[in-house]
Amino acid sequence: MTTVLSARGLQKRFGRTIALDGLDLSVEAGEVHGFLGPNGAGKTTTLRILLGLARASGGEATLFGRDPWTDAAELHRRIAYVPGDVSIWPNFTGGEAIDLLSRLRGGTSDKAAYRARKERLCEAFQFDPRKKGRSYSKGNRQKVALIAAFATPAELYLFDEPTSGLDPLMEQMFNREVDRIARDGSTVLLSSHILSEVEALCDRVSIIRAGKTVESGTLAELRHLTRTEVSFAHDPAREAAVTAIPGIHDLLIDSGRVRFTVDSDQVAAVLPELARLEVQGLTVAPPSLEDLFLRHYGEELAPAEAEARA
Amino acid sequence: MTPFLVLLRQRIRRDRLQLALWILGTALLAYASISAVYDTYGEEQDRREILGVAIATRTILIFRGTPNGISDGAFAFFLLFAWLALMGGLMSTFLAVRHTRQEEEQGRAESIAATPAGRILPTTATVVHGVLANLVLGLFIALALMANGLEVVGSFVWGAAIAVSGFAFLAFGLFAAQLFRTSRGANGISVAFVLAAYLLRGIGDAAGTPSEDLLHVTPAWPSWLSPMGYGQFTGAYVENDLTPLLIPLAFAAVLVGVVFALQSVRDQGASLLAGRPGRSTAGPVLSSSFGLAWRLNTSILLSWTAGAVATGLLATSLSSVVNQAATDTPAVLETLRRAIGSEASIEEAFVAVFYGIVGVLAACCAVQVGIRARQEEAHGTAELVLGTPIPRIRWLLEYWIVGTIVIVIVLAAAALAGIAGAGAASDPESLVPNVLEAAAAQLPACLVFLGLTLLVFAFLPRATITVGWTAVGLAAILGTFGPILQFPEWAIDLSPFAHSPVPAGGETDWSGGIWMLVIGLAAGAVAVLAMRRRELASGG
Incomplete structure (x- = not known):
């Protein structure tokens, strides 16, 4: 595996505000990497540094082993980028903007093939390229950048919250396209604060908060850090037996159901106990990143708030 | 605070630097120019001569005004009024479009319209804001004139003429903002309107009938089509007649009425002149960043x-x-x-x-x-x-x-x-x-x-x-x-x-x-x- 993108101890200050505070990120060739964090965590700043639109105040970033600031234009031949909040030219049509961006990226040398790709994508994303830019909604402006990105092959795709303006149907289209480029061997870095999106698409995930990487790994690895939720119908006669099961957390009996969580690697140990109790209506929900997310932010918010009050 | 006052305050806050520069700049221009005029044309004979030249060549009148005698005030009014009115006009139309169509175009108006302020109140606040700006401009110009020793009544007539012609341009700016979908389009037509108003009164002056002594001109009919023309009809420092200002005032009132009528029937973001569908592929010019x-x-x-x-x-x-x-x-x-x-x-x-x-x-x-x-x-x-x-x-x-x-x-x-x-x-x-x-x-x-x-x-x-x-x-x-x-x-x-x-x-x-x-x-x-x-x- 070769590392396509790496950032070590990346820092970025805007005046006295610290946007990035020692961020680490590593993306291997061919992987779809989720870049998760709440709004304001520094996702966009990171992407802008990786793209050479902003310069890091400290730390090191490389793309394909090169410096994204000094070699920006060279690197951009291999990169497709979709900003988080896409602006397009108000007096150009969507089709004109897509053509312009594709031509600037040099993706239109085979005219017929390009036209076919563009038409396919316009159809897939249900996009009318004949309207003026000023009349497009946020979602449609997003589509302009997405179509331009997908219409020209790239080695690395950088998406900044790509689906924030898209409806669920279009989100599926987006997922399908990401699958396609991943199959073709491209590398993808996808920033998002929507967990389901990342869960559906990504092989590996980095979670950042307040400009720092707090967690990084494959989805399976991260799931070890979370707990599986178990629930079944409540039977008052067995309540004592349930509370005695070893290794359970957050026990809650509510509206006729028993719920608790189990460390994900302890699920197998708990199941025989449940079988012995002959529980009814058993559900075992896999751990979601949502929990991981909440735990990370939930835990660290408290001291931060205390600090703010002090 | 009521939504109206919030909106008005937001407008004043947003424009405070820009309008301060514009108003003080214009007043300063008036002050400095008049001092210069007295240095150059202090003597009656000089003034007689230059008025004679201007009336003889006519074209100079396009860039000046209506000759109305050689008294200090009347001579300054002849030289400067149209320029100051031009500045006030541009200030007013830019202000009107900035707080209406530009807000709408950039989507901010939608957030405001969703609050209890609604769709109409922002326009009302813009009207009041623009009227206030013009009143302040008129006042500062009057002060600048009096600081040069010009008499009080005439100076206030001059200031009033600037303010009222500004109202007319403000109303036109608001009207253009209703017509066009983009602030650029609205600003473009508004600037053209202000320049046309300047030029019409210029042609009116140039084509007017001179008096025997070559010191006065009665403007021709094109001046009657321009808010600035009516400003000149006040004859500040000589006739000091405010009644001609009723016409641009009425024009502004009617146009503002039309603006509110249009605003209340059209959709947010829509315009009277709609765009048409464009091309789906880019032309050859859009092939490079230079293109x-x-x-x-x-x-x-x-x-x-x-x-x-x-x-x-x-x-x-x-x-x-x-x-x-x-x-x-x-x-x-x-x-x-x-x-x-x-x-x-x-x-x-x-x-x-x-x-x-x-x-x-x-x-x-x-x-x-x-x-x-x-x-x-x-x-x-x-x-x-x-x-x-x-x-x-x-x-x-x-x-x-x-x-x-x-x-x-x-x-x-x-x-x-x-x-x-x-x-x-x-x-x-x-x-x-x-x-x-x-x-x-x-x-x-x-x-x-x-x-x-x-x-x-x-x-x-x-x-x-x-x-x-x-x-x-x-x-x-x-x-x-x-x-x-x-x-x-x-x-x-x-x-x-x-x-x-x-x-x-x-x-x-x-x-x-x-x-x-x-x-x-x-x-x-x-x-x-x-x-x-x-x-x-x-x-x-």
């Missing part, structure tokens, strides 16, 4: 070129008229020469003055190209382009090249128009090389402004628009009106336009032009090279 920079600036280029062609045409076609007048009355020739400060022939001097204006137009166009780069950056579209394999340096270099091409085109168009207009002159053969030299002489100053704008863009991106326009505006006032208004020499020398070579009277001194060429090119080169270290500065 993009060019395409983004073509509409700018067209409008400034139109102005330059008109000015160039006037320069040579009018010069024959002036020549005629000068032959009829030798005193006219003498006075004109003194005003221009050159031993040139009348035609040469006329060409020099008009191509000075062409130079200002070309410089404005170049500044706007630099500003367009900033707009691309602030709007976020530069990010898309710089996300493709376009180096930052090359991106700005292309704007520099487009800016230079644009200057050359504006000047060349004006030169061609001047040559076309020379056909009517008494001596076209001698006028043609004069026109070509006068047009070429403007190039260095224009390059200075292009370089300056790009330099600000590179080092203080958020100040690009303000500094660009302020610099070219101030320099235009100092350079073209400074000598006539007898500003101090050091102030005039601050303006690059004052250093443009003047091809008149045989020998032409090109050294100022060469220096400015060097400075302009150096500034542009530094700006472009600075992009190596420059981050993208979006927003703000």
